[in-house]
Amino acid sequence: MNRTRQRGVAAITALLVVAVAASAAAWMLAQQSATLNQAALVAARAQADFYADAGLDWARGVLAEDARASAIDSLDEIWSRPLAGLPVERAIVGGAIADAQSRFNLNNLVKDGARSNADFQVAQRLFDSLGVEPGLVDAIVDWIDTDSDPLGNEGAEDSFYLGLPRPYRAANRPLIQLEELYRVRGFDARRIERLKPYVTALPTRTPVNANTAPPEVLSALLPETPKDEIRAFVVARVAKPARDRQDLAKRFAKPPTTAIESDLDVKSTHFSVVVTVAQDDVRASAEALVLRRGTGSGPSTAIIWRRPLY
Ligand SMILES: [Ca+2]
Ligand SMILES: [Ca+2]
Structure with missing residues (x-):
């Protein structure tokens, strides 16, 4: 891992710790005013919601930061690096972001x-x-x-x-x-x-991101392209993701022009986020679909849906 990347990961780890610690503090404040006979389950539920909110805020921050830093989305970027086993207060926290448009x-x-x-x-x-x-x-x-x-x-x-x-x-x-x-x-x-791992359900028509899609999805979209060419691209994109559609076309001997224009892209707007928190006997996770719009100085994110995971 190079130095810049290391610093980036460290900064993001810090972001997650801050987000979850803030929610833990808020939860403890709420607890002080709670009556003693309050059902333990309700408390655990409330805590899980606080943590899930914090984790999702963290993910949205990471995605907004990524949009400011680059115009493409690829698997060498920081958002795609899962965080596991981070101690925060008394909890162990993990988070992962996946490109929903890899599918x-x-x-x-x-x-x-x-x-x-x-x-x-x-x-x-x-x-x-x-x-x-x-x-x-x-x-x-x-x-x-x-x-x-x-x-x-x-x-x-x-x-x-x-x-x-x-x-x-x-x-x-x-x-x-x-x-x-x-x-x-x-x-x-x-x-x-x-x-x-290969299909998804997104609210609007979406192209597949060639920089993140598994070879099976690319092969289905590019039936005329030999499978070994697709495998070679998937290997090459790790160090050298496609910069734009023109660059993507250049990666193939016979550029699949129609598919590249209508079905493929090199960036994404939909991401899937999973946050997991374990504390004492309570284990909570939440999943969300996040929409990210805009690049450069003005990216914004919105949660399309979220649900608890068991
Ligand atoms: Ca990106
Ligand atoms: Ca029907």
Whole structure:
């Protein structure tokens, strides 16, 4: 690790410690006024929320700082370095930020309420390469698209879901979280776990960040590009991430121009954050999807959703 990087990591570690320590102090103040018979669970819950807030603030600070420092997002940057086992007060704190746009956004499958054929083919190739039945993509499209006409043999709309022992309706709107797939025809824990590192659900149409995407996702997007060329790029980008779309095109013998313009980018606006706190017998974690906008002097971040993790 070079000196600048070491200083950067140290600064970020300090940021997290300060954020969590401040929340611990606030929590202890709140505790002093709490009555003795207050349920321990409620207190633990309150503390977990304080810590989660602090951890998320830390992540947003790191992401804003990154946007001020660079116009691209790559895996050699400080945000991608997870923090584990930091002692803060009596707690042990960890945090990790992942680029949500390293994955294929399943909501891209539907454009203006109807199936997007190009994205449909990308998803089918990706599922196939991961050993998940490509026919299941039909059911996701139906779940998201606004009509109620089932697609192909494996699609499913209200007519299918209302006939289940515990009936419900198709959402007919974009996925909010990936776990919604549990409600979609044909999906189970095994398939969702298999897909998780490669797909995501983001509220707006998003390109994939070529500087962070796994080779499986890049191959699905670039079917004409030989796999060894994609692997070579994934190795080369560690030391030399693509600076912009033009630079990205230069990395391939036959530049996949259309995909680079419409499906790929070298930076990201959506990040997934996980914060974990362990203190005494209480272990709390929270996950959030963070949207980052703007670069240079004016980056801003917003939390799209957050949830506790168990
Ligand atoms: Ca960056
Ligand atoms: Ca539908």
